[in-house]
Amino acid sequence: MTITIALPSKGRMKDDASAIFERAGMKIVAVGNDRSYRGRVEGSDDVEIAFLSASEISRELGNGLIDFGVTGEDLVREGLANADARVEFCARLGFGHADVVVAVPEIWYDVDTMADLGDVAADFRARHGRRLAIATKYWRLTQSHFSGSHGIQLYRIVESLGATEGAPASGSADIIVDITSTGSTLKANHLKILTDGVILRSEACLVRARKAAHDGDPVVARVIAAVRGVL
Amino acid sequence: MALINLPAFADALLADFESLDTLRVDTPVIQPAEPFLAMAGEDLRRRIFMTESETGESLCLRPEFTIPVCLRHIEAVTGTPKRYAYLGEVFRQRREGGNEFYQAGIEDLGDTDTAAADARVVGDAMRVVANRLPGRALSVTLGDQAVFEAVVGACGLPAGWQKRLIHAFGDQKHLQKLLTELAHPRTVGVFGPEVVRLSMDGLLEDEDRLVAHVAETMEATGYSTNASRSPQDIARRLKEKMELANTRLDRKTLDLVGEFLALDVPLADAPAALSAFAKKSGLKLDEALARFDARVAALSTAGADIGAIRYRAAFGRPLDYYTGLVFEVEVAGTHAVLAGGGRFDRLLTLLGAREHIPAVGFSLWLDRIEKAITSQGGVQ
Numbered sequence: 336m337t338i339t340i341a342l343p344s345k346g347r348m349k350d351d352a353s354a355i356f357e358r359a360g361m362k363i364v365a366v367g368n369d370r371s372y373r374g375r376v377e378g379s380d381d382v383e384i385a386f387l388s389a390s391e392i393s394r395e396l397g398n399g400l401i402d403f404g405v406t407g408e409d410l411v412r413e414g415l416a417n418a419d420a421r422v423e424f425c426a427r428l429g430f431g432h433a434d435v436v437v438a439v440p441e442i443w444y445d446v447d448t449m450a451d452l453g454d455v456a457a458d459f460r461a462r463h464g465r466r467l468a469i470a471t472k473y474w475r476l477t478q479s480h481f482s483g484s485h486g487i488q489l490y491r492i493v494e495s496l497g498a499t500e501g502a503p504a505s506g507s508a509d510i511i512v513d514i515t516s517t518g519s520t521l522k523a524n525h526l527k528i529l530t531d532g533v534i535l536r537s538e539a540c541l542v543r544a545r546k547a548a549h550d551g552d553p554v555v556a557r558v559i560a561a562v563r564g565v566l
Numbered sequence: 567m568a569l570i571n572l573p574a575f576a577d578a579l580l581a582d583f584e585s586l587d588t589l590r591v592d593t594p595v596i597q598p599a600e601p602f603l604a605m606a607g608e609d610l611r612r613r614i615f616m617t618e619s620e621t622g623e624s625l626c627l628r629p630e631f632t633i634p635v636c637l638r639h640i641e642a643v644t645g646t647p648k649r650y651a652y653l654g655e656v657f658r659q660r661r662e663g664g665n666e667f668y669q670a671g672i673e674d675l676g677d678t679d680t681a682a683a684d685a686r687v688v689g690d691a692m693r694v695v696a697n698r699l700p701g702r703a704l705s706v707t708l709g710d711q712a713v714f715e716a717v718v719g720a721c722g723l724p725a726g727w728q729k730r731l732i733h734a735f736g737d738q739k740h741l742q743k744l745l746t747e748l749a750h751p752r753t754v755g756v757f758g759p760e761v762v763r764l765s766m767d768g769l770l771e772d773e774d775r776l777v778a779h780v781a782e783t784m785e786a787t788g789y790s791t792n793a794s795r796s797p798q799d800i801a802r803r804l805k806e807k808m809e810l811a812n813t814r815l816d817r818k819t820l821d822l823v824g825e826f827l828a829l830d831v832p833l834a835d836a837p838a839a840l841s842a843f844a845k846k847s848g849l850k851l852d853e854a855l856a857r858f859d860a861r862v863a864a865l866s867t868a869g870a871d872i873g874a875i876r877y878r879a880a881f882g883r884p885l886d887y888y889t890g891l892v893f894e895v896e897v898a899g900t901h902a903v904l905a906g907g908g909r910f911d912r913l914l915t916l917l918g919a920r921e922h923i924p925a926v927g928f929s930l931w932l933d934r935i936e937k938a939i940t941s942q943g944g945v946q
Contacts, residue, residue: 442783443795445804447758450747454726455795455803457733457886460916462799466604478609486740488607489886506793525787530755 337381338402338554341395344372344386348539351430352405359561381554390414396422396544403544403558409435409514409537413473423543425559426566431539433514435476437532440503440510441525449485449531452510456489459509470495470508473534477512480534500524572668573932575698575939579670580653582694588651588672593634595655599626601633601917605887613659627657632910632927633917635673640919646676653932663933671907671929675914681857683926684891684909685864691905691928692870695895698935703898704874708833709881710861711735712890713840716854717826721819723748724809736882736892745823748815756811761804770808776801822847829879836877837862861891874898887913891926902934 342356342363343349353363362377363384374384385401392404393414405428412418439446446452452467459467467490471477474492481487493508500520502508512534515521521528541562549555573579583590599616603624615627628634631652639648653670672690677683692704711732718731727748734741761770769776780797784790791797815823825847831839837859844851865872875893883892892908907928914923 440789440794441760442780442787442789443800444758444761444764444780445800445807447756448752450730451807453733454730454807457729460604460886463794474611478612482607482609486734486737486743486884488609488884490608491603492608492611503794504788504790506790509794525789527758 336548336552336554337383338552338558339383339385339400340558341385341387341392341401341404341406342374343389343392343405345388348389348405348431349386352428352539355428355562355565358565361558361561382558393542396542399544399546401544402546402549402555404542405539406542407431407433407537408540409433409473409476409535411540411542412535412537413475416475421545423545424540425543426541426563428539428541428562429566431537433516433537434533435473435512435514435535435537436521436528437480437534438500438511438513438515438521438526438528441527443527447527447530449481449487449529452529453485453487456487459489466491467510468493468508469510469512470499470502471512472496472499473512476534480512500526573936575935576653576668576670576932578697579694579930579932580651582697583651583653583670583672586649586651586672586690586694588649591635591638591650591652592654593628593631593638593652595628595657596625597628597634599624601637602626602629605633605913605916606885615657615659615665628654629658630656631669631671631929632673632913636675636914636917636919636925639675639923640914640917646923647678648675649673650675668932669929670932671905671927673925673927675925676923677926678924680890680909680924680926681860681864682868683924684861685868685870687907687926687928688865688875688891688893689868689870691893691895691907691930692874694930695904695935699897699938702938704871704895705898706875706893706895707881708875708877708891708893709736709879710854710858710877710890711882711888711892713851713854713858713879714826714882716851717823717849720849720851721815721823723815724806724813726806726810727813733886734884736880736888737884738880740884741827741880745815745820748813749817749820751811751814757807770804773801773805776804822849827880829877831877832873833862833865833875833877834872839877857890883908887911887916893928897938900938902938903931904935904938905930 342352356363363374364377365371366373366375372386376382389406390410392406393410395401396404397415415421446455456467469477469490470493472495495502499511499513501524502511602610614629617625619625635650635652650673655666656669657666659665674683674687695704714735715732718728730744734744764770769779777797780800781791826843829839840855881892887910888908889911890909894903895905896903905928909926911924914925
């Protein structure tokens with residue numbers, strides 16, 4: 336069977352992913368010109384490459400329209416309910432590192448743990464007439480960390496699609512849940528990560544959509560073995 | 567089944583409601599989503615059906631009746647007491663059962679005789695369920711958040727810890743985790759390095775200087791001092807947190823709380839069991855127990871089948887507007903909750919009522935009642 340692998344369509348993620356596949360003996364060439372969104376693996380006819388945006392890759396894995404994808408674990412876990420039942424994380428690729436974290440204003444001297452945040456959230460409505468507001472684009476990860484792991488229910492999510500770190504200073508939210516790789520943007524915005532506020536240590540992964548047809552398929556096994564072999 | 571039709575017993579149920587001296591209300595199916603999310607928390611978002619109006623207002627399909635009925639009461643300014651009844655479809659994303667199903671219930675607003683109103687609501691719920699399932703034995707579980715609050719209060723814990731425990735009441739896993747932490751407090755990662763510096767500068771002993779320092783820092787870093795937590799908020803809770811960090815629950819008190827939470831007795835025996843617990847533990851629970859006993863007495867007076875009711879001390883709902891009574895009705899020997907209710911004295915003020923309105927009510931899961939009727943194989 337022909338299998339489809341989706342790779343990030345631009346930027347460092349694209350270069351790093353291509354480099355790993357090349358080391359794994361699967362050199363990727365674009366079909367047509369350099370900017371094409373289709374590709375193939377030199378020397379094998381049974382693998383197609385699709386170049387998609389990282390968040391599309393997570394969605395298409397969930398829909399089962401592609402067989403493999405290279406994308407951030409954060410996007411997969413945020414995009415898909417019951418991610419582990421629907422996809423398999425075959426290999427962690429060692430690039431695209433980013434932590435999804437809970438960060439609060441540095442000046443909140445009394446808040447360093449999720450338990451502190453729970454106290455503040457419980458009182459928030461009585462003191463401020465509204466719930467504690469969290470700016471994030473990670474709805475699912477925020478909910479599972481706050482209510483699933485720490486029993487905190489009383490907050491509101493304010494959707495933020497960019498410049499999330501600026502929300503607390505501008506007053507549009509009280510705290511944030513966002514990704515950070517070096518922490519420098521958080522620092523520049525006077526935010527600190529809670530000691531138990533790391534929700535996910537994410538990196539780029541080779542992810543497989545769980546499909547019955549993959550069982551015993553030699554091409555699927557070959558791709559996984561080849562990528563794992565060079566890590 | 568995509569659509570659940572109106573249950574066959576709907577008319578009989580409405581006749582019951584009418585005989586129970588209630589006013590039937592209906593509410594729009596499409597509701598503003600904000601009050602539900604603000605009251606029940608962000609988790610609800612995944613379980614309701616949301617949409618948006620053309621102007622960007624968040625709307626949802628009615629996931630339950632209590633909030634719309636209370637909002638309607640506040641808007642109508644009709645005064646209290648009022649007893650409302652409803653029957654209609656609600657919409658929720660459920661793992662089991664359909665996504666649209668019927669609920670019915672009673673909300674009793676503004677009755678200041680708490681014990682009598684509690685007893686009446688439990689009795690009404692038992693009666694209307696029993697009328698649908700004649701000849702079937704019911705079992706009722708009853709809990710009381712006020713008794714737990716009194717136990718925690720009498721243990722002499724700092725206010726911050728009391729709040730944490732009360733907030734977790736009803737969420738057994740979280741409560742257990744808090745109690746363990748209270749017995750073995752964490753020592754690392756609790757205070758950040760800034761707090762150590764503040765302490766060396768002597769700011770922790772001087773609240774005014776601390777507030778001024780926080781305010782200055784906020785202004786210097788571009789944070790508004792009034793959009794979110796104020797310098798006073800932060801200074802006050804820092805003090806509270808230092809108290810929390812220095813608190814360790816001793817073995818004896820921890821065992822007492824555990825012993826209390828394990829109480830599970832027939833309601834008729836509960837007053838004696840609670841009074842024995844208070845005596846043995848030396849905790850002063852008089853006021854909460856007097857109210858508890860008054861409710862049991864009111865249930866007897868109202869002629870409810872007390873033998874079917876058990877008191878379970880750990881039973882509660884982790885929602886901050888529930889204040890006292892909670893209860894659930896099942897067919898004895900099964901685990902499907904057919905009716906659930908409780909007292910929510912804080913809800914109306916949270917929803918914007920000007921004055922305090924005590925409130926108690928219950929709702930019926932009509933699809934589960936239908937199932938129970940079918941499983942018994944008979945016609946009612």
